[in-house]
Amino acid sequence: xxxxxxxxxxxxxxxxxxxxxxxxxxxxxxxSSSYIKSDLPKFKSGDSVRVHAKIVEGTKERIQVFEGVVLxxxxxEHPDASFTVRKISYNIGVERTFPLHSPRIEKIEVVTRxxxxxxxxxxxxxxxxxxxxxxxxxxxTTSGGPQAS
Numbered sequence: 001x002x003x004x005x006x007x008x009x010x011x012x013x014x015x016x017x018x019x020x021x022x023x024x025x026x027x028x029x030x031x032s033s034s035y036i037k038s039d040l041p042k043f044k045s046g047d048s049v050r051v052h053a054k055i056v057e058g059t060k061e062r063i064q065v066f067e068g069v070v071l072x073x074x075x076x077e078h079p080d081a082s083f084t085v086r087k088i089s090y091n092i093g094v095e096r097t098f099p100l101h102s103p104r105i106e107k108i109e110v111v112t113r114x115x116x117x118x119x120x121x122x123x124x125x126x127x128x129x130x131x132x133x134x135x136x137x138x139x140x141t142t143s144g145g146p147q148a149s
Contacts (some may be wrong), residue, residue: 045118045119046121049112054103083098084098
């Protein structure tokens with residue numbers, strides 16, 4: 001082989017690697033975009049939500065409802081997006097993080113909408129009782145439109 005042939009071979013293999021990378025990125029995007037749910041309600045931190053999650057116990061599967069305040073949302077509408085919900089159960093704070101587009105989530109219902117001035121509501125964790133109140137915009141209903149409260 002001459003020096004010119006070696007250079008041509010090296011250039012071809014380099015361009016092949018670049019094309020492969022672009023193709024892999026496109027493949028990952030197309031696969032992950034097929035898992036994105038389109039029927040999710042709009043909600044943000046501060047809103048009270050009711051999450052219907054599928055729970056597997058042995059061979060049985062059931063729906064468990066987790067209702068609480070959204071503390072944070074991360075990654076927007078990305079396939080890896082998640083949100084954290086906090087509730088008080090028997091005087092103990094319980095937080096649960098859900099992947100937004102998980103097939104384990106049956107549905108998400110927005111119970112109340114709230115007006116908060118932060119994206120992350122971690123300051124609520126040590127608070128108890130009336131101190132945890134958040135200004136409610138309105139209570140969502142299933143039958144009609146929003147109710148004023």
